[in-house]
Amino acid sequence: MNEAEQPTVSGRVKSLFFQSPTSFFKIILITITKTNIQWPDDEIVVTGNFGDIKEDETYTFVGKVVNHPKYGLQFAADNYQVDKPTSKQGLVAYLSSDRFPGIGTITAQKIVDALGVKAIDKILKDEKVLIPLGLNAAKRAVLVDNLQLNLGMEQVIIGLNDFGFTSNMAAKIYQLYKTDALDVIEENPYQLIADIDGIGFKRADAIAARMHIAPDAQIRLGGAVLDELSRMTDGEGDTYVELPVLINNAVGLLEGARNVEIDPNQVGQAILTLTKKNQLYVDGQKVFPKRLYDAEGEIATRLKQLLGDDTKPAKHTAKVIKQVEKEQGIAYDDTQREAIQTAIEQPLFLLTGGPGTGKTTVINGIVRAYAALNDLSLDVNSYHHEPFPLMLAAPTGRASKRMMETTGLPASTIHRLLGLAIDTQDYEPKELPDGLLIVDEMSMVDTYLFRTLLAALHPGIKLILVGDKDQLPSVGPGQVFADLLRSHTLPALELTHIHRQDADSSIIPLAHAINTGKLPADWQQNRADRSFILCPPEQLPRVVGQVVGRAAQQFDPADMQVLAPMYRGTAGIDQLNPLIQDILNPKKDDRTKEVDAGLVHYRIGDKVLQLVNSPEQNVFNGELGMITGITMAKQAESKTDELTIDFDGNELQYKRSDWTKITLAYATTIHKAQGSEFPVVILPLTLGARRMLRRNLLYTAVTRARNFLILLGDPRAFELAVQAVADNRKTALVARLTAVLPAKFDLVNAATGVPPVDTPANALDNGTKAPAAPTDFRLTPALVMAQTIDPLIGLNGLTPQQLDAAAKA
Numbered sequence: 001m002n003e004a005e006q007p008t009v010s011g012r013v014k015s016l017f018f019q020s021p022t023s024f025f026k027i028i029l030i031t032i033t034k035t036n037i038q039w040p041d042d043e044i045v046v047t048g049n050f051g052d053i054k055e056d057e058t059y060t061f062v063g064k065v066v067n068h069p070k071y072g073l074q075f076a077a078d079n080y081q082v083d084k085p086t087s088k089q090g091l092v093a094y095l096s097s098d099r100f101p102g103i104g105t106i107t108a109q110k111i112v113d114a115l116g117v118k119a120i121d122k123i124l125k126d127e128k129v130l131i132p133l134g135l136n137a138a139k140r141a142v143l144v145d146n147l148q149l150n151l152g153m154e155q156v157i158i159g160l161n162d163f164g165f166t167s168n169m170a171a172k173i174y175q176l177y178k179t180d181a182l183d184v185i186e187e188n189p190y191q192l193i194a195d196i197d198g199i200g201f202k203r204a205d206a207i208a209a210r211m212h213i214a215p216d217a218q219i220r221l222g223g224a225v226l227d228e229l230s231r232m233t234d235g236e237g238d239t240y241v242e243l244p245v246l247i248n249n250a251v252g253l254l255e256g257a258r259n260v261e262i263d264p265n266q267v268g269q270a271i272l273t274l275t276k277k278n279q280l281y282v283d284g285q286k287v288f289p290k291r292l293y294d295a296e297g298e299i300a301t302r303l304k305q306l307l308g309d310d311t312k313p314a315k316h317t318a319k320v321i322k323q324v325e326k327e328q329g330i331a332y333d334d335t336q337r338e339a340i341q342t343a344i345e346q347p348l349f350l351l352t353g354g355p356g357t358g359k360t361t362v363i364n365g366i367v368r369a370y371a372a373l374n375d376l377s378l379d380v381n382s383y384h385h386e387p388f389p390l391m392l393a394a395p396t397g398r399a400s401k402r403m404m405e406t407t408g409l410p411a412s413t414i415h416r417l418l419g420l421a422i423d424t425q426d427y428e429p430k431e432l433p434d435g436l437l438i439v440d441e442m443s444m445v446d447t448y449l450f451r452t453l454l455a456a457l458h459p460g461i462k463l464i465l466v467g468d469k470d471q472l473p474s475v476g477p478g479q480v481f482a483d484l485l486r487s488h489t490l491p492a493l494e495l496t497h498i499h500r501q502d503a504d505s506s507i508i509p510l511a512h513a514i515n516t517g518k519l520p521a522d523w524q525q526n527r528a529d530r531s532f533i534l535c536p537p538e539q540l541p542r543v544v545g546q547v548v549g550r551a552a553q554q555f556d557p558a559d560m561q562v563l564a565p566m567y568r569g570t571a572g573i574d575q576l577n578p579l580i581q582d583i584l585n586p587k588k589d590d591r592t593k594e595v596d597a598g599l600v601h602y603r604i605g606d607k608v609l610q611l612v613n614s615p616e617q618n619v620f621n622g623e624l625g626m627i628t629g630i631t632m633a634k635q636a637e638s639k640t641d642e643l644t645i646d647f648d649g650n651e652l653q654y655k656r657s658d659w660t661k662i663t664l665a666y667a668t669t670i671h672k673a674q675g676s677e678f679p680v681v682i683l684p685l686t687l688g689a690r691r692m693l694r695r696n697l698l699y700t701a702v703t704r705a706r707n708f709l710i711l712l713g714d715p716r717a718f719e720l721a722v723q724a725v726a727d728n729r730k731t732a733l734v735a736r737l738t739a740v741l742p743a744k745f746d747l748v749n750a751a752t753g754v755p756p757v758d759t760p761a762n763a764l765d766n767g768t769k770a771p772a773a774p775t776d777f778r779l780t781p782a783l784v785m786a787q788t789i790d791p792l793i794g795l796n797g798l799t800p801q802q803l804d805a806a807a808k809a
């Protein structure tokens with residue numbers, strides 16, 4: 001072998017020994033046809049990452065001979081290519097093979113006669129070359145699709161590997177651009193940032209550097225601007241970024257990645273170029289991604305259209321509401337009554353309120369009054385041909401299920417209602433029928449989804465948006481619901497009176513107190529439905545484990561949820577999940593079926609969380625499921641390990657490649673729990689999460705607990721959270737609304753003049769007693785749980801014996 005020559009093996013694939021289910025790694029046996037290495041045999045084992053190797057096909061591998069400790073000498077390939085048939089005869093044989101169903105020898109011969117030995121390259125470059133040959137569309141499609149599958153993919157994957165992408169990333173890039181992948185990258189490697197999840201500026205810039213794109217090239221500066229803008233909007237939740245901040249951050253990114261000095265003016269120029277290309281919109285000092293600027297504008301315009309010019313007072317509203325009260329056996333308070341009345345009279349209405357203030361009660365009232373006034377049946381079965389005109393929807397599957405339970409009417413996710421299959425940034429929804437639409441949990445709806453929802457509405461529809469403005473804003477950009485309320489351009493009311501009167505309930509008053517910025521004096525004392533366990537961060541995982549173990553003796557584990565602010569850290573979700581899994585669903589013995597997915601093991605019975613929207617399977621980001629089956633690769637049709645996951649009766653198969661869509665869910669983030677309630681919530685907080693601790697985060701966490709709330713950790717973390725008011729997101733929706741509509745609506749009830757809940761006095765005073773001092777000390781489930789915890793770690797310094805004595809006293 002010539003020294004400059006790399007070790008190469010060409011040959012036919014005799015058999016495919018192994019292919020990894022999660023990557024492109026394969027082990028194959030080759031019958032050698034040509035090689036420049038010294039090899040005594042006519043067969044050799046080749047290992048490496050290969051796109052789509054087929055038995056009986058010929059390939060050329062470049063790599064080196066290695067000595068595997070167990071399997072001996074083999075050829076480790078770092079590059080390979082498919083050996084295209086080069087002789088006319090070989091090409092005819094190839095094109096008429098089983099790979100191209102429907103193409104026989106005559107057609108193959110015709111193609112080769114016309115296009116020569118370079119036929120495959122020519123077809124891949126431009127499939128139109130087949131048209132003059134008289135092949136029908138079906139045959140052309142068979143040829144092109146299979147050629148791309150067989151040859152195109154491998155060439156592209158090899159090219160992407162050359163750029164240094166891992167096999168998984170290469171597959172992701174190939175999936176999007178197909179055979180154009182290399183061309184796209186060569187034209188503008190920064191395009192990957194916008195298109196491929198997981199590729200940021202630094203990665204794209206490394207490729208650009210290899211392609212000798214200059215540090216101050218406009219596409220490089222533009223790439224940094226778009227990356228920074230998308231991080232701060234789609235990533236952080238703003239809909240625009242201040243110009244100087246954007247320039248400054250982009251310069252930092254550009255200089256950091258290549259160790260060069262960048263002129264901020266040039267970045268300004270790049271922003272201008274992107275504006276001309278319609279990728280950005282600059283309004284004074286505010287820079288928007290164009291799609292967010294447009295979305296906010298469309299929201300304002302559509303709402304103005306929906307609102308129309310004047311209200312339509314319905315004559316009998318008051319009478320009908322009285323009738324509904326009678327039917328429902330309830331007396332609405334003044335604000336609730338006004339809410340139902342306004343909802344009926346206005347085409348558009350916003351309703352906000354904290355837990356237990358009667359939002360669901362009002363939704364029920366609106367539906368019933370609307371049905372009565374419009375002579376509509378509430379029985380779904382009586383609608384055979386026309387669509388059901390009473391539409392209820394929520395952003396998550398769990399929230400829509402809860403809506404269904406509380407109203408007794410069909411409810412769906414917004415995605416399902418709109419028939420959205422992919423995402424909401426550039427997808428056309430189906431048009432909704434006329435009627436009434438009530439959307440609950442509006443605080444979770446982001447700018448994109450709201451724009452898409454509005455675009456689908458029938459112009460005559462009555463739209464009611466319900467939510468709790470004090471909860472965390474949406475994961476996606478914007479703070480739509482809070483902005484709509486803040487704009488005062490739309491009819492709106494806030495419910496402030498707490499109606500939930502469970503004698504022992506102290507969770508709701510705690511939530512309202514948190515909202516006013518002050519923890520009640522007794523917050524660390526044990527109550528019938530909540531307790532606090534003091535413990536230092538390093539002991540927290542162990543204590544959470546003890547609490548979970550104890551609680552599991554009384555509650556169904558499916559009803560218990562640990563919520564935490566972050567994934568990382570001692571008290572983070574990544575740490576807590578395997579720990580709780582080992583308590584609630586341990587590996588009993590060697591026969592316990594278990595599959596590994598990186599650091600996580602999945603077992604039958606595990607609680608899992610869906611991390612992405614999969615509308616085609618009717619499962620959405622934030623939904624909880626349970627693993628009900630594990631099929632090992634050998635038995636599975638897909639030949640990869642599979643999990644069967646039950647999402648509330650919707651049983652789905654998850655192949656290994658789908659496992660990135662789920663994670664263990666014994667502990668989840670507070671963000672992921674939005675829109676859900678749990679009978680028992682365990683909430684550990686430490687100062688380690690200081691960066692995340694905000695009032696709305698604690699408020700959202702606490703309001704997830706229906707019956708029992710167990711707070712634990714460092715009391716300073718809770719105090720810090722209550723005091724830290726979340727920054728408003730930077731959005732322009734209020735400005736866009738007030739530009740087209742007068743700001744004339746107030747949140748306050750006209751009759752009672754109840755002020756919004758901003759003053760601490762208000763919070764505990766609405767007919768709800770302040771929690772009583774523990775004179776009638778009883779052993780409650782929460783307390784029993786707390787008592788079994790190691791006495792040295794807290795319980796306000798009381799030992800279980802002392803607590804027991806107190807209980808008996």
Ligand SMILES: Nc1ncnc2c1ncn2[C@@H]1O[C@H](COP(=O)(O)OP(=O)(O)OP(=O)(O)O)[C@@H](O)[C@H]1O
Pocket residue numbers: 330331332333336353354355356357358359360361362499500501
């Ligand atoms: N006017 C009223 N008179 C008597 N009870 C009421 C009234 N309004 C609401 N309630 C009761 O108060 C409780 C809380 O009401 P509802 O569930 O409607 O509130 P919510 O705001 O939807 O609460 P959450 O957001 O916590 O689910 C319910 O038990 C409901 O029946």
